[in-house]
Amino acid sequence: MDMDTVVEVEIGSLSVAGSPRISGEDEEHVEMLAVAQAPLPPIIAHRGTMRVIDGVHRLRAAERRGDDKIAVRFFEGGEADAFVLAVESNISHGLPLSMADRKSAAERIIRSHPLWSDRMIASVTGIAPGTVAEIRRRVSGAAAGRGRIGQDGRFRPLNGAEGRRLAGDLIAENPGLSLRQIARASGISPETARDVRNRLRRGEEPLLKGRGRTARAHEDREPAGHTGPRDADEGATAPARIPAQDRTVVVRRLKVDPALRFSETGRTLLRLLSIHTISAEEWDDIMANIPPHCSGIIAQLARECADIWADFAQRAERSVVETV
Known part of the structure; x- marks a missing residue:
């Protein structure tokens, strides 16, 4: 199931733990959503944990309205990536994260995605790359x-x-x-x-x-x-x-x-x-279940696909050079 698919989910089955908002939910924002006549947009939840990634205020508003179910889009990735999506979603719309929330999120992402550049983390958290660099220097054990x-x-x-x-x-x-x-x-x-x-x-x-x-x-x-x-x-x-x-x-x-x-x-x-x-x-699971009589042709097709992607990569890089 991809994130374009919307399903109705029992509100009681969802969790709000692990939010990037340090101070919790904003009661005024919840009340504003609850009294609005318009339908609430779908929230995003992590399939593995049923934790709400984006839309805690909408969830609380639905509860206040007396709803039993809410429209949900599911994210299928890992928990670390789910947190990244939560941060990214909450700086692009709705009630923005505070600066303290963003800095705290940046520190957590530095730990979970140590290879990401300062600019990459800054684009997710909505703070300056220099601020991310300062946080990285303070993070103990940041590789x-x-x-x-x-x-x-x-x-x-x-x-x-x-x-x-x-x-x-x-x-x-x-x-x-x-x-x-x-x-x-x-x-x-x-x-x-x-x-x-x-x-x-x-x-x-x-x-x-x-x-x-x-x-x-x-x-x-x-x-x-x-x-x-x-x-x-x-x-x-x-x-x-x-x-x-x-x-x-x-x-x-x-x-x-x-x-x-x-x-x-x-x-x-x-x-x-x-x-x-x-x-x-x-990939290991796929490899372990290849029928022996298909291994040869699959290996050949894999090499040909790799060659196609390598050629595609070279042509894509050349197009970048031509447009700079």
Whole structure:
């Protein structure tokens, strides 16, 4: 069941625990909704826990009206992503979250999605990227990692120079690795991996002289919405694999983009991308249940599909370059 499907649910089966609102519900807002004549819009609830993600005030208003049921759209993802959706929903409409609520939410998201960039978390919580960076510095145990996932869903290394060093070590130890394997393992782009390999063949150092800016610093300076490709030392896109839970969030954000959702080709693309948001465990289950007599042809089709997506990715990146 997708989030476009609306069902009637017993109010007593829903929970309101875990709201991003620190001070709880606003009684005046509940009363205003309760006395309004218009039907209440559907709320959003987490399928796994029946917890209300968006619409606690509407739920309370329905109770006050004496309703037994309420219209619900179900979210099927994990609890961490459900909280992200709750925050995102409550800064875009209805009664806005307070600044204290937003900062508290940012801290929680930093812990649950440590690879997300400051801009990505800022876009969800409605606070400045610099404020997110300050909160990240205070969060005990917040993983630094090798890079961050930006608003466009791309992984970028925090330090391009470190990526080049790691690529150089990998090439020296395993000269037979492909450029994509080197790039994925070191968090740099394939073109940067090619440059590192060529430099080593010429007996040069893998690092570029006089280039030490980190990708994180560059990302915080760039305008919101920038998606152009960059060299690794300027925060280049790297083909690192995005965790399934983060892919789910990125695809969900794409689904609300009018340029995609209101065109037939855009909806087709979103359906194709949604297929790849399942978890590693689900892929393992699928793999474990492939009939032996089908394994060969399935493997061949999987490789061909991977080639199609790789070609699609290259063409998409080229189109970005042509429009910047």
